[in-house]
Amino acid sequence: MLAAYRSMSAEQAKAYGKADAKGTQLEKYATLDALGQIRNDLARMRAAGTVVRGGIGHDPKVTALDTTAKTPTLTDCVDLSSYETYDTKAKEVIPLPMEQPLRYVMTVSAEKWPNGWMVTAINPQGGPIC
Template sequence: MTATQRRSSGLNIAAVRTRKHATALLLAGSLLALAGCSDSGSDTSSKPSPTPTTVPPSPSSTVDAADAEVIAAYTNSWAAQTEAYSKASSADTDLKKNTTLRALFDIEHDLEVMHKAGQVTTGKPVISPKVVKVTGGKIPTATVTDCIDTTHWILTDKASKKPVPLPTTRLIKYVSTATLEKWGKTWMVTKLTAQEQAC
């Protein structure tokens, strides 16, 4: 496996330069796009039940609550990435709050490459994450699929403020997957993988 094939997140700058159909910009979260998903409270009852109930909570409501928590963590992780890419640095961002060191490795590499090249991003991507699976266990895991739209997320030369030329064959909208694990009460993004598949 080449270093390019191992690239799994961030801007995939190295991949853009070496693969014909490489992804130019990889996802980042937009809190505004998914603000409603971050509300994990699903209990709409404000009064106690007049009679005791022996019916357990609906499985679907439990799944919905878990899904909302996963989407919120995923969205927060990418919101922090968007901020980091906008200044080519993870300093003073919330990247570590919902992203593990393993997932941060590729992001930090991208930021280093961008910093050396004098590049930052402007604008924001549009994300559309969906939880595919949540699995219980000692360490609960979740899988998220997403369609990333980088139309308005532009790699820019910091000095000239002009867009950096990128291959016209790159995917502007593409599929991405993420793996998350629940550490205590917090869902953490552990892996991000861009797919060479349009969406």
């Protein structure tokens, strides 16, 4: 399940780097709900004329697992120290809000499907600092 999340995150980074999911394999790792969240982000990015440059650091861990339902919860220490939003029209970096911590805990849900683990939900609302 960690491998599926890491693969989804890598595909998500590719999509955010161009504000477009074309050419990625997001559907292989994310269910419709999680994929919908990413597609909404991409639509907002396209409308704003922004892309993401740099990377987001990840340190995911399984924090809860219901073996009967097969729905684990992951926590990920997200590191934004190399992340930047770039305005493609103005040709400049948009700084992160001052209140945005550079490292925070994010929760992710996954589910066992016939072909492997799939990410079902991403909660990008930052939790505690990590």
